[in-house]
Amino acid sequence: MRMQTITRQTLKDYDVPGARFNPTGLVLESGLPEEEWQQIGRALTRVNQASYFWIGDWIEYGRKLYGIQTAYDLATQATALSASVLRGAARCARKYAPDERHATLSYCHHLVLEKYAPETRARLLTEAATLGLTTRQVRKLAEEECGTQKPNTERKSIVVHLWPETVDRLKQMAGDGHLDWFLTRVVEDWLRWKGEGASLREQQTTAQQRAEREAKGICIMCGARPADEERVPTKRYPTGRDCTGSRICVHCRTRGQERIRERKLWKELPDGATLAACAHS
Numbered sequence: 001m002r003m004q005t006i007t008r009q010t011l012k013d014y015d016v017p018g019a020r021f022n023p024t025g026l027v028l029e030s031g032l033p034e035e036e037w038q039q040i041g042r043a044l045t046r047v048n049q050a051s052y053f054w055i056g057d058w059i060e061y062g063r064k065l066y067g068i069q070t071a072y073d074l075a076t077q078a079t080a081l082s083a084s085v086l087r088g089a090a091r092c093a094r095k096y097a098p099d100e101r102h103a104t105l106s107y108c109h110h111l112v113l114e115k116y117a118p119e120t121r122a123r124l125l126t127e128a129a130t131l132g133l134t135t136r137q138v139r140k141l142a143e144e145e146c147g148t149q150k151p152n153t154e155r156k157s158i159v160v161h162l163w164p165e166t167v168d169r170l171k172q173m174a175g176d177g178h179l180d181w182f183l184t185r186v187v188e189d190w191l192r193w194k195g196e197g198a199s200l201r202e203q204q205t206t207a208q209q210r211a212e213r214e215a216k217g218i219c220i221m222c223g224a225r226p227a228d229e230e231r232v233p234t235k236r237y238p239t240g241r242d243c244t245g246s247r248i249c250v251h252c253r254t255r256g257q258e259r260i261r262e263r264k265l266w267k268e269l270p271d272g273a274t275l276a277a278c279a280h281s
Helices: 035-066 067-077 083-095 105-111 118-131 136-147 164-174 177-194 206-216 249-269 275-278
Strands: 019-022 025-028
Touching: 025 035, 035 067, 035 083, 035 105, 067 083, 083 105, 105 118, 105 136, 118 136, 164 177
Parallel strands: none
Antiparallel strands: 019 025
8 A cells, every 4th residue: 555655865864954963972053943953853853763664674685685594693793783673673664665654653653553454554554643643542542443452361570689699599499490480389389388379370271271262252362352253274184174263363363374484485495595595596
């Protein structure tokens, strides 16, 4: 969907009278009027937000030419940004073609909507640009409309301050297991010993959790969005009879299909080959 005309700009187009940029600071002319000072702030914000799209497009170029792992390794070295930030920028760049990005909205506006269907993203971004919605307002609007607000069923995290010697001893007692899960079991066992077992939630198996979600009519995978009405076969028995598929939401179904396609594609590649190399062969 074409939403706006792409304007080709260089870094010089972002220059603002009254300010000089350098890698370690910003030098402003003395006696700037409020309007010019405010214009400089808008320019700084535009460059800051646009840089994430630039980085995302840059990583996508590297992924296609050098391969996924090599591109991210080199990008981490070149930018000193974390892998999660780089992957988020690349994912956002993949989801939004350049002509689908709103210049009047921030990168974060686009990022919070990237997991939704293209039609939903386009409509909510247009509405955000028209009404001047904040990132938080856009996220809330999407959650209310698509039912993506997860129920409050996750475990809570707390911070416990212990002496280093105590931590070392607990690690020894935990053995090969994770220390956080070991401490969780210790606390839960102590509560049961004190007769407070009723305050603990029984751990459900995956099958029980999915059965409960299906009974409620929500997606068995994410447990957040309404399930699609269509049931599709999840696997085929050796006899050729299709088993009854469980209901999942459109979002999880689409992501699952994308993963399957990527997995099949990578399995077909010879060792050491990249997608770009195979495309040119």
